[in-house]
Amino acid sequence: MPTLMPIGGAIDQENPALISEFIRRSGCEQARVVILPQASELADTGETYKQQFLKLGAAQASVLEFRSRDLANAAENLEPLRHASGIFITGGTQMRLSALFGGTLFEQELLVAYQRGCLVGGTSAGASILSKTMIAYGRGGPTPRERIIQFSPGLGFTDRFIIDQHFRQRDRLGRLIYAVTCHPGVIGLGLDENTAVVLEDDDRLTVYGSGAVTVVDGSQISASDIAEVQSRGAVAVAGLTVHVLTQHSTYQRSTRSANLPLRALKNN
Numbered sequence: 001m002p003t004l005m006p007i008g009g010a011i012d013q014e015n016p017a018l019i020s021e022f023i024r025r026s027g028c029e030q031a032r033v034v035i036l037p038q039a040s041e042l043a044d045t046g047e048t049y050k051q052q053f054l055k056l057g058a059a060q061a062s063v064l065e066f067r068s069r070d071l072a073n074a075a076e077n078l079e080p081l082r083h084a085s086g087i088f089i090t091g092g093t094q095m096r097l098s099a100l101f102g103g104t105l106f107e108q109e110l111l112v113a114y115q116r117g118c119l120v121g122g123t124s125a126g127a128s129i130l131s132k133t134m135i136a137y138g139r140g141g142p143t144p145r146e147r148i149i150q151f152s153p154g155l156g157f158t159d160r161f162i163i164d165q166h167f168r169q170r171d172r173l174g175r176l177i178y179a180v181t182c183h184p185g186v187i188g189l190g191l192d193e194n195t196a197v198v199l200e201d202d203d204r205l206t207v208y209g210s211g212a213v214t215v216v217d218g219s220q221i222s223a224s225d226i227a228e229v230q231s232r233g234a235v236a237v238a239g240l241t242v243h244v245l246t247q248h249s250t251y252q253r254s255t256r257s258a259n260l261p262l263r264a265l266k267n268n
Contacts, residue, residue: 002114004157004199005121006130008165008191008211009091016052018196021208023058025198026086026119031058034084037065038100039092039125049090058086072104081109086119089126095136097129098152107155114157124165127191132159135179140171144178144226144235151179158202160253161187167214168192176216181226181237184218187253207249215243215251215258 003025011018023031033053037046046063053061064080071077081087087110089097101107114120120130128134134154141148164176167190176188189197192211199205207213222239229235245251248261 001117001201002157003117003119003201004114004130005119005196006127006163006165006189006191006199007121007123007196007209008127008167008193008213009124010166010169010193011123012194012210013052016056018194018209019052020056021196021198022086022088022119022121023053023056026058029057029059031086032060032084033058033062033086033088034080035061035063035088035090036097036122036126037063037090037092038067039094039096039129040090041092045090045092049088053088067100069100069104072101072106078105078109081106081113081118084113084118086121087113089120089122089129091122091124091126094125094128094134094154095152097125098134098136098154101155102153110155111157120157121196127163127165129154130157131162132156133162133179133183133186135162135164135175138172138175141174142171143174144181144237145174146226146229146232146235148178148232149175158199159186160202161189161199164188164190166193168211173214176214177237177240178226178235180216180218180240181221181224181235184221186218188214188216188218190214190216203254204250204252207245207247209247211246213245213249215245217241217243217256219256 138149195209
């Protein structure tokens, strides 16, 4: 089934369990991973991830490096996507990705790969880009405020969720609430660092990693003044539902229900 795996950034390099989970879901020892490093400005980003994927057991890992929109339509860059079982998008700046891939054959091929069952994931910027509407820029803070974020088109793997990353570490609750209040039909996912969700069939998600995922559900919003607030003022909203989920917790969009794992009691 179509599956996404956004990661909130700052993957633990000493215990890279999230990369191992990505490999497992890409086919374990048969995993064929294509790495897209275009969000990063560092020349060695792709190669670093390639070596890590191979070390952790992927059968194949290749870096697809180009920085020209012309090359995003080139056959030699489309073919690797057709044979991948996992596509991993690195961190950096998400606008580099949307400006490079948007409207190209490469973007189309990414969506085709996702629909055929190739796992698509990414960390930090590579997580934000996965949704149809992307948080491109913004400010931190716990309170939603007018103009706290700037939206941009993402790659459109999901139009039911909007994803933010480095969530708790950069105090981004206010901007995710603002995003959901703008469009209460979309569910906000705030991913802490070294934390991921596996989103299956655009409906059911499971949390992995050492932090938390904040789920902001606006389906029960009864009122807000978001359209009236000016001059970066605070936005009022009533009826918002917020869940904080940790390792192995699940959430289902179709039923708007969260489930927490049972914890075994410790013996004295």
